[in-house]
Amino acid sequence: MTLSPISGAPEDAQSDVARQIRRVLWVTMFLNIAVAMIKLGYGYSKGIVSLQASGFDSVFDGAANVIGLVAMGLAALPPDPEHPYGHRKLEVAVSLFIGLMVTLSFLEIGRTVWQSALSDTPIAIEPAAYLVVISSLVVSLGVSIYERREGNRLNSMLLKSDAAHTFADSLASVAVLAGIYLVDIGFPVGDILAALAVMFFVGITAYRVLRDGIDVLVDTSYLDPVAVRRVVKSHPDVLSCHNMRSRGMPGHVQLDLHVSLDPKMSLETAGDILLAVKANLREAFPEVADILIQIEPHKPIHIEDVPEKLL
Known part of the structure; x- marks a missing residue:
C-alpha cells in the first residue's frame, strides 16, 4: 500500500x-x-x-x-x-x-x-x-x-x-x-x-x-484557531503557538502555524516534538490533510496572553 x-x-x-x-x-x-x-x-x-x-x-x-x-x-x-x-x-x-x-x-x-x-x-x-x-x-x-x-x-x-x-x-x-x-x-x-x-x-x-x-x-479560515492552539499547547514542551492559518474543504484541509520551543533544545528533540504535535492535530482534526509547522526559538515577543481573536 x-x-x-x-x-x-x-x-x-x-x-x-x-x-x-x-x-x-x-x-x-x-x-x-x-x-x-x-x-x-x-x-x-x-x-x-x-x-x-x-x-x-x-x-x-x-x-x-x-x-x-x-x-x-x-x-x-x-x-x-x-x-x-x-x-x-x-x-x-x-x-x-x-x-x-x-x-x-x-x-x-x-x-x-x-x-x-x-x-x-x-x-x-x-x-x-x-x-x-x-x-x-x-x-x-x-x-x-x-x-x-x-x-x-x-x-x-x-x-x-x-x-x-x-x-x-x-x-x-x-x-x-x-x-x-x-x-x-x-x-x-x-x-x-x-x-x-x-x-x-x-x-x-x-x-x-x-x-x-x-x-x-477565497481560502476562508476553516479551523478555529483557539481550538488549534489548545491542541498544540497540550504538548508540555511547546512554549507558544501563533500565526495559525487554515484553509480547504471538508476532508481536505491545509493548516500551517508557528511554535516556539526552548532555544537550547537539540534539533533532534525539536523534531520529535514536531512529530508529536502533528499527531495530536491529526487526531483532533481528522479532516486535516497537510500540516506545516515552523519551529522558532522562544523569545519574549512570543506573548501567550494576546487576545484570542488575534492568534
Whole structure:
C-alpha cells in the first residue's frame, strides 16, 4: 500500500472513498431523473405549473449528478508535479457549477410561473396528482437523507451540496402538495403560490451552495484557531503557538502555524516534538490533510496572553 505524498493517507483508502461517492451519485442520479420525468410528464399533461417547476428542479438535480460523476474521476487523480496539492478543488468547481445550475432552475421556474400567470386555462386536479406529488416527496426526502449521511461520512462537499438541493426539492414538493389542494377546493391561485414557494426554496439552495464553494476558493479560515492552539499547547514542551492559518474543504484541509520551543533544545528533540504535535492535530482534526509547522526559538515577543481573536 502506497501513501499519498501530500496527506500521508493510504491511496487505496482515498480511491475507496472516491468509489463510494460515485456509487452514491449513480443511485441519486437515476432516482432524480425518474422523479423529474414523472413530475414533468404529469405536470405538462394537466397544466399544473407548480408540478412543472418542481420537475425542472429535479432535471437539474439529475444533470448535476452526471457532472459530479465526471468531476469525481478527475478529482481522484493523485498529486503530480504540476498539482502538488492534488485535484480535490475540482470537487469545489463542480459544487459551484451545481450552484449555477440551481440558479438556472430558479430562473426557469420564474419564467414558467410568469407564463402561467398570464394564462386563464382552468386546472383540473385528479387523485393521480396527489399520488405523483407524494411519491416524489418520499423519493426526494429519502435521497436527501441518504446523500447527506454519506456526505458526512465521506467528508464530501459535493454530496453535501447536492443533498441540500435535493432537500429543497422535498420542501418544494410539500408546497406543490398544498398548492394542488388549494386548486382542488376552488382556489386556482394556489398553483401559482406553490410555484413561487418552489422558487423560494430553490433560490435559498443556490445561495448556500455558491456561498460554500466561494468560501473554499477565497481560502476562508476553516479551523478555529483557539481550538488549534489548545491542541498544540497540550504538548508540555511547546512554549507558544501563533500565526495559525487554515484553509480547504471538508476532508481536505491545509493548516500551517508557528511554535516556539526552548532555544537550547537539540534539533533532534525539536523534531520529535514536531512529530508529536502533528499527531495530536491529526487526531483532533481528522479532516486535516497537510500540516506545516515552523519551529522558532522562544523569545519574549512570543506573548501567550494576546487576545484570542488575534492568534
